[in-house]
Amino acid sequence: MADSYCSDCKKNTEVVFDHAAGDTVCSECGLVLESRSIDETSEWRTFADDSGDHDPNRVGGPVNPLLGDVGLSTVISKGPNSNGDASVARLQNRGGDPDRALVMAFKAIANMADRLSLVATIKDRASEIYKRLEDQKCTRGRNLDALVAACIYIACRQEGKPRTVKEICSIANGATKKEIGRAKEFIVKQLKVEMGESMEMGTIHAGDYLRRFCSNLGMSNEEVKAVQETVQKSEEFDIRRSPISIAAAIIYMITQLSDSKKPLRDISLATTVAEGTIKNAYKDLYPHATKILPEWYTKDKDTKNLCSPKA
Template identity: 70%
Template sequence: MNRTITNTKSASPSLSLTRKGLDAFLVWLFMRISPNVSFSLSGDAFFIILKDRANEIYKKVEDQKSSRGRNQDALLAACLYIACRQEDKPRTVKEICSVANGATKKEIGRAKEYIVKQLGLEAGQSVEMGTIHAGDFMRRFCSNLGMSNHTVKAATEAVKTSEQFDIRRSPISIAAAVIYIITQLSDDKKPLRDISLATGVAEGTIRNSYKDLYPHVSKIIPAWYANEEDLKNLSSP
């Protein structure tokens, strides 16, 4: 096969447990969660690695008798989720869920836990999925919002600096809150609702994360992007 997939709106391929069917389903899933990326299936090294990783995970799970009767769409989606984590290209469960052929977030979450448990038992140790950082999602979220290169650069630097502080929020929530702060300091302000839709983080969660980040904004926001006077214009949480 030597073609490039660019159409991400086509219907999902019929589910087949053959290798060809599994490859097609993984291709469809990944292209749906990466609509701005075009992959040559025969030549893109990263995609081949990711697909092979997901295939490997699924094959191991398929060999487990306890996997019979489980929601196959959820299992395949969870395999892709884990593969993305292991290859340092994480996607949120919500992102996977939005394209997972009808599998719910809860079903994918359960499938993920099942896979991690089964493979951990097989290996005699925990399954390493890689650590998620807020910066892992930043460029994709900013792209979803149509932010300029200038603001994307500021958001990327800010979210990296935020890791120096003990902000006890999920990386995705921190990323969303940083985007909110950065856009409020720009001429192209983004409504909280738009940020929520682009990131999949609830508006209330973004507000709470903003409240936790607010005391540190003078150290988190790059000085080249906003000065102290600019920061004073931020709304108090």
């Protein structure tokens, strides 16, 4: 019990904490003074002979539906004046954690996903893909970083939030673009029979990257809207360039007409597309500029400001 002021009794009275309901109740009149309070006491029993740096009040990790059931096990504790038996320790560790490899992979997925600021649904999808690989016992001897990066790449595609291979490579802990590409092909081939249509990653469109690229460049809402409309109109023409290259070239085209012109180098860094590739895609788009640029955006601007492809 503790003392607290009761607005009904008009005085300090003893209160009772109802831990089950999360209520603080006045012991005099029964008025609920506080509801939904958080119980900060120990969640589990604390034993006097516990030692070490771990927190004895809470045990176990968070429940992950992709991990196996965690059953009860018996652990032989060392005595207070004993160094323990090495043979006993080896026997205990032999049947250790069967999900250790999965836990390591899930941790790597979480770290890479956080570095790319990916949402939880993509992270969960990547973990599910890796779990399916692990179930087929086909991950042994393969580059973990490349496999994890490939799982994230596929998950991004399936969730409609694609990332470029260069973006994935930048957080892959040293795994090369070639290794990630091979890992992606391996995963698709390995799981296609089991997952069927769900392994289809869909077609990438230039518009899939626009929001992120424009945000990286600090473009205004008006410029972003103009870029989106230009990309939509460009799909009516046969521009045989990758969607990422088209997106980068259209951003370059729009920024030339805006007050805050962006250097080609900055656009290349923000979109992970080489400057030469942007120039080639821009060269293909330039003849259609008057047809694909929104009229509301160009009416107050001089389209002659657009650089010639030869420049």
